[in-house]
Amino acid sequence: MGSADLAPRLDIPGLRQQLEDGAHSLGITSWDLGAACSSDTSVQVDRGEPKQMKASQRNGVSVRVWNDAGLVGITSTSDLTPEGVAAALEGARAASAFGDSEDPPRFSPLAMAPLPPLASPEPAVVSIQALLARLIDTEARLLARHGAIHHVPYNGLGQRSSERLYLNSEGAMRCQRFRTASLYLYARAEEEGRKPRSAGAVRLAHGVDGLDVEGCIDEAAERTISHLDYAPIDTGVYNVCFSPEAFLDLIGAFSNMFSARAVLDGVSLSSRGSLGSQVASPLLNLVDDGRHPDHIGAASFDGEGTPTHRLALIEQGRLTHFLHSEGTARRFADGSQATGHASMGAKVSVSPSWFDISGGRGDQSLSLATADNVVLIDTLSALHAGVKATQGSFSLPFDGWLIRAGERRSIEAATVAGDIRKVLDALLALEGDPVVTPDGRCPHVWVAGLSITGEQG
Template identity: 30%
Template structure:
């Protein structure tokens, strides 16, 4: 019995068991991971994880259960568990199973060719990259991370209202952390590359970028602590955006956990900032044609020229707000209940390159990396104080890396202090993207 037949049979049994309506969600993930150290395989792992969940409306309440076993015994277990789960709910949330959108955008998230390339060839590419990084400069000591992961995910959603949707995606990620030494100074630099096109990977380009990222950190100097104009590099900005995504959740706003509550239609950021949700962006590996409830996804502006256009809604929050869902229901896995998350959330790029932004700053700091983002941030107040790596800018030029810094500010003020977006766009594997940003100022404390 294939998965579609299993879903159909389970739905039939659920309706026979007294459910008014029901939904079956299936997911399977495959992953291959490999790490090298000095040309030898340090770790190697292949994994498969998958399962199925049942949501159903029973006695006016929506219950939920999941299983990893797809057999007839599991069908009875799921139905009984959903009934029991629904019975203990305190209130009827008033949300039914979704009947489907009028139209879904076709888009290919899966590259079949990537699956046909053997694991030995992928390991050999990683080995070649490591070799080229180590040979790039005599100051390169080693790589403490030389990592490759390939993954594929299948999802399907079917319900008793004749909705049947499926999604398949894959991708490959390479992460390198290079250790460099000059005199007594020891530094590292991280570099990440992701793609669905294996043949587009160039070992020389990746090795050069990884080596230069680390070498640039040598020769650090101290600068006085204080407030500086900041250029936040694209990858650092994407990480900050990812951390503060919860402020955009309508569920958090309705729980009084977001200061954007009641701000739709109001200015919440600089005129230069446009924040987009783009489930079909070609530079991102993530995305989907439907959300966790089966609602069609679409490209939309969340913030347009500084004005908040919408919060991120699923059907439950939209009903409570008296508006349409924005298609942002999210399931982390078949085990998870519905939450809210974007699909490829990114800040729209501007016209000038990062180099041109640097040239416009008489004195400031270029931030290239942030760490401690989860422990040093408060998504309710917007306050943050996090460790950072970066470079001192004087007279429009980078003059030296800066000793370990802490940057501090408030994210809501940060949004209003953005003066310009750079032209390049960088995405994290999780689908958060940004160009470099020129920001009026942030507090910089140098150790």
């Protein structure tokens, strides 16, 4: 055995029948269900030896019901047996007594709209022994790149087969199957008398055979080696260039500015009146594109069954749309529609899918090849702790380089601090073609005048 070809399948007619029977016996007329199941295998290695081999089969169901007063209750369960689903229905009915009477969700009017086709290739899975052999070989090739790279403490190669489902009592039925594979390599390098340094790379694909293994090795090696020669940086204010990954991480951490739910809750950096206003430099265009062909694992519908689609959020610096659920669109009452970004819940939240950032070049004279006294931020850390999303401020450790006369030297340890609204307003240039990353697509982004604190021994 050892084959990972255990593609999960939800029993859709069976689930619908269970829901209909259970709802009928409880006197429930309106319900919906979100379900997911997945099967995955993954391996980790340590200097040529298997470190961990892992597999899982996961199920999850969330059931919402509307009671006679129109209030909503929800219960989640990982038990897909008839008893488990029945228990979830009963739990949801009990919870509906506490439903929010001022803002109850309804079915999305788009839950039965035509679903545009979305390519979700399902390439063949490979056995776990094959995964292991490939990762051992990959690790060996990375270790061979430089004598200072002694090991790759964080690494993994995995594959997952998934199925998602949305059903409701009005007849909506959405189902999607997809496969994803991932490779991550984080190397640690150390030279005599110097501090250890670490960097890495990640690749995603629909299947293991589609992973850009060579590119991942190259990127992990180049990043790690580039940090071996390091020096402290003087504390001060610098012009900063964010790598595509770093800028996507930063903008993602402040995505409440695009959330209609957060606007209604009073915890967004935006307000209703922000639509149409200048929230960033005219250089910036930002689109949320959950269906982008480079978005591995893209969802064709959201937690309310609404189809996903490409949505412009910022055009030439102006805020053009918010992310909406059925409920927020209804509350806004300005012609907005659900945008395909909703979760399923008693209180429905919205979140972005995959950012596609582009825009004007800006200051043509700015170039990483000739930059001087500029900080290039490669990766940001600890966003969970250093971002104050409702305040707009951030103070974050980062890995990066100080560029002088076009030459990069790694920064020993430092933080960058600022306010996201000022960052967006202070864009100097967008350099190079957008680069595809696991979280989106973005060019290098230049920003004027950010506070950098260097660690002093």
